[in-house]
Amino acid sequence: MRTAFKYRLFVNANQERELGVMLESHRRLYNAYLDMRQLAYEQYGVTITYCDCSGWFKHQRISNPYFARLNFSSAQATMRRLDKAFRAFFRRLKAKEKPGYPRFKSRDRFESIEFPSYGDGIRLNGNRLRVQHVGTIRVKLHRPVEGTVKTATIKREGDKWFLVLSCDLGEVAIPKSNNPPVGIDLGLKSFLTASDGEREPNPRLLKTQLPELRRKGRAVSRKKRFGLNRRKAVGRLRSVYVRVRNLRREHHHQVACRLVRRYGLIAVERLNIRGMVKNRRLARAISDAGWSGFIGILKHKAEKAGASVVEVDPRGTSQECSRCGQEVHKDLSVRWHDCPHCGLSLNRDHNAALNILARGLARTGPAECNVKVALHFPGSRRVYATE
Numbered sequence: 001m002r003t004a005f006k007y008r009l010f011v012n013a014n015q016e017r018e019l020g021v022m023l024e025s026h027r028r029l030y031n032a033y034l035d036m037r038q039l040a041y042e043q044y045g046v047t048i049t050y051c052d053c054s055g056w057f058k059h060q061r062i063s064n065p066y067f068a069r070l071n072f073s074s075a076q077a078t079m080r081r082l083d084k085a086f087r088a089f090f091r092r093l094k095a096k097e098k099p100g101y102p103r104f105k106s107r108d109r110f111e112s113i114e115f116p117s118y119g120d121g122i123r124l125n126g127n128r129l130r131v132q133h134v135g136t137i138r139v140k141l142h143r144p145v146e147g148t149v150k151t152a153t154i155k156r157e158g159d160k161w162f163l164v165l166s167c168d169l170g171e172v173a174i175p176k177s178n179n180p181p182v183g184i185d186l187g188l189k190s191f192l193t194a195s196d197g198e199r200e201p202n203p204r205l206l207k208t209q210l211p212e213l214r215r216k217g218r219a220v221s222r223k224k225r226f227g228l229n230r231r232k233a234v235g236r237l238r239s240v241y242v243r244v245r246n247l248r249r250e251h252h253h254q255v256a257c258r259l260v261r262r263y264g265l266i267a268v269e270r271l272n273i274r275g276m277v278k279n280r281r282l283a284r285a286i287s288d289a290g291w292s293g294f295i296g297i298l299k300h301k302a303e304k305a306g307a308s309v310v311e312v313d314p315r316g317t318s319q320e321c322s323r324c325g326q327e328v329h330k331d332l333s334v335r336w337h338d339c340p341h342c343g344l345s346l347n348r349d350h351n352a353a354l355n356i357l358a359r360g361l362a363r364t365g366p367a368e369c370n371v372k373v374a375l376h377f378p379g380s381r382r383v384y385a386t387e
Contacts, residue, residue, distance in 0.1 A: 001169045001304075003147070008140040009129065009154070009161040018134045019154065019161060025066045026078045027110040029057065033082050034104060050083045069133050071121030077114040108234075112155040118165075122152045129163060139163060158242040159235060177306040181265035183357025185317070185349045186294075188285050189335070191255070193349035195357040200255055205247050206288040213240055248290050249297075256298040260305040267360025268295060269314035312359035322354035 011019065036056070037048040057075060061068045067075070085102040093099045115122045121132040124145070129137045131154070147167035155162045183195040191202040216237040223230035259266055273292050277283045295309075302309045319327050324342040337344065337351040344351075 001172045002150070003167055003169060005143070005145055005165045005167060007142065007163045007165075009163055010138045010140065011161055015134055015137055016161070019131075019156075021066070022070065022134065023110065023113060023156065024107070025070055026075070026113055027105050027107070029067065029070070029075060030078050030082055030110065031104045033079050034102060037082075037086075050079055053079050071115065071132050073117045073120050074113055074115045077116045081114075108238075111157070112153050115152045115154075118149045118152050122154075124149070124152075124163075124165070158239045174304065174306045177264035179262060179264035179307070181267065181357060181361060182259070182263040183267040183353045183355070183360055184259070185353040185356055186269065186271065186289070186291050187349050188282070188289060190349060191289060193347070193353050195350070195353040197350055199349075202289060203247075203251055204285075204288060205244050205251070206284065209240055209244050213237070216240055248288075249293065252290065252294040252297045253301075256294065256301045259298065260301045260307045264307050265310065265360065265364060266298065266302060266307060267310045267312055267356045268298070269317065269356060270311040271314055308364070310360040310363055312356055312363060314356075317352040317355040317359075318348055320355055322351045322358065
């Protein structure tokens with residue numbers, strides 16, 4: 001099993017300057033490789049491979065002092081990053097998806113340096129990180145490192161620096177969870193509604209920070225373009241977005257942790273979020289909720305806890321009655337489910353969560369859960385008993 005550990009770095013002025021120079025050198029190497037590859041194909045119809053660029057970089061280190069100070073293995077990882085982007089571009093092109101041609105990286109779009117060979121140019125000794133040509137940096141080790149460190153990445157987020165260690169934990173035996181199953185319906189009024197009736201409120205973190213974001217945005221617009229004051233104002237604006245992202249991710253981790261501790265099988269909808277954000281009226285609220293990131297965190301935590309996450313088809317979960325199975329058409333503004341066929345009356349999201357649970361149990365079968373399950377209303381025709 002591979003897992004990542006992220007730690008805060010506390011740098012002084014000299015170390016921050018050196019890290020900034022190193023990050024800028026990697027960015028220019030990435031852009032130079034992209035420029036060579038693009039020009040060679042346009043003019044001569046040939047492809048500059050990673051091996052060609054690695055040989056070119058080896059000669060450039062003789063004359064370029066900034067390239068000479070880069071760790072060679074980390075520079076190779078930067079060049080491989082562009083190769084990976086091109087492979088993904090050709091894969092999407094063959095699949096007739098939106099291609100997304102690799103583009104040149106600006107200062108604000110290149111934020112990390114990877115060291116693929118731990119111990120070569122970077123090493124952690126206690127709560128001190130030794131980085132080649134930078135020095136010894138203090139690290140906040142809020143939890144111990146587990147397993148064998150495979151790669152190390154230095155990452156900048158706003159005005160802060162972080163260390164990300166990718167570790168191999170080996171073969172970890174995780175016992176199967178015997179907790180009961182649950183279906184969850186993701187929404188905007190409530191972040192999620194469980195099939196047992198519990199609801200998680202939506203924090204709406206971006207919405208609460210909109211006044212401050214607007215003030216910071218107006219401050220940026222008043223500054224002269226390409227000026228130092230504008231860059232400082234952009235940094236202050238970026239710090240607000242970073243804070244919103246961190247708070248959202250913390251909320252996702254807390255909710256996912258509670259779910260995997262209580263339930264052994266979690267059924268969720270397979271949502272087309274890219275299509276949903278095309279709705280201008282709800283795009284900001286959907287992006288603020290961050291459903292895709294939450295589902296990714298939930299799957300990761302469920303794997304470590306011995307639970308399982310099942311994605312089901314979301315079509316009709318809100319319109320179908322969870323007791324009798326008949327379709328009850330409702331507009332999006334109607335938040336209560338009243339079935340004229342069987343008389344079931346409950347919250348719309350609760351009804352959808354019950355349908356999601358039923359579909360999840362139908363997909364997994366009795367082998368996935370060894371507890372007895374019954375939907376929470378009298379006279380239910382859908383009772384799933386598994387032993």
